[in-house]
Amino acid sequence: MQPRPLAIETMPPILAFALRPLPVPLLSLALSALTRSVAKRHPSLFRRLGPYADARFVLDPTDLPFVICLCPNANRPHVTMHRSAPQGDARIAGPLAALLGMVHGAFDGDALFFSRDLVIEGNTEAVLALRNAIDDAELDIGAELQALSGPFAGLLGRAISLAQARTGLCLKRPEYGEFY
Numbered sequence: 001m002q003p004r005p006l007a008i009e010t011m012p013p014i015l016a017f018a019l020r021p022l023p024v025p026l027l028s029l030a031l032s033a034l035t036r037s038v039a040k041r042h043p044s045l046f047r048r049l050g051p052y053a054d055a056r057f058v059l060d061p062t063d064l065p066f067v068i069c070l071c072p073n074a075n076r077p078h079v080t081m082h083r084s085a086p087q088g089d090a091r092i093a094g095p096l097a098a099l100l101g102m103v104h105g106a107f108d109g110d111a112l113f114f115s116r117d118l119v120i121e122g123n124t125e126a127v128l129a130l131r132n133a134i135d136d137a138e139l140d141i142g143a144e145l146q147a148l149s150g151p152f153a154g155l156l157g158r159a160i161s162l163a164q165a166r167t168g169l170c171l172k173r174p175e176y177g178e179f180y
Helices: 012-019 024-041 043-047 094-102 109-114 124-137 143-149 149-165
Strands: 057-061 067-071 078-082 090-094 119-120
Touching: 024 043, 024 078, 024 143, 043 124, 057 094, 057 124, 090 094, 090 124, 094 109, 094 124, 119 124, 143 149
Parallel strands: 057 090
Antiparallel strands: 057 067, 067 078, 090 119
16 A cells, blocks of 8 residues: 555644643553553564564654653563653654554655654664564554453444544554555
């Protein structure tokens, strides 16, 4: 599938402001549970990281009031949320839409980097290993969330589709032939 030309949405400032009061520890627990589920469903993703499996990746959605630190350790992957960027081996910064679109294959990571929609700092080899592992796994965060939701999977799937349509964020992997 050929990704279409970039059209990166940004989180409306009022929505980003509304997210400020969310409790960071609770978000960390939820994202860690999601990450562990991904690890169980896609074990090759973590093996593919090779020597960077213990790296700390700082994911900085520049239009949100928090930063994500991903520690993909295959034995116990976890995520911590922060109000400001912690130290890490590599930092990937850009609008949430760019980060999600890259994960879902809607946007090309190289194009995002060269258009300066994404900024990469630190160990670029680790970032390339992460990107290649994610590309290879063909992750779909929407499907991963549905897998965790048990009997509410159908309802959550419809909510994800509606949220994607309303926000412009790529919340699930595009279907074949569908361009985001």
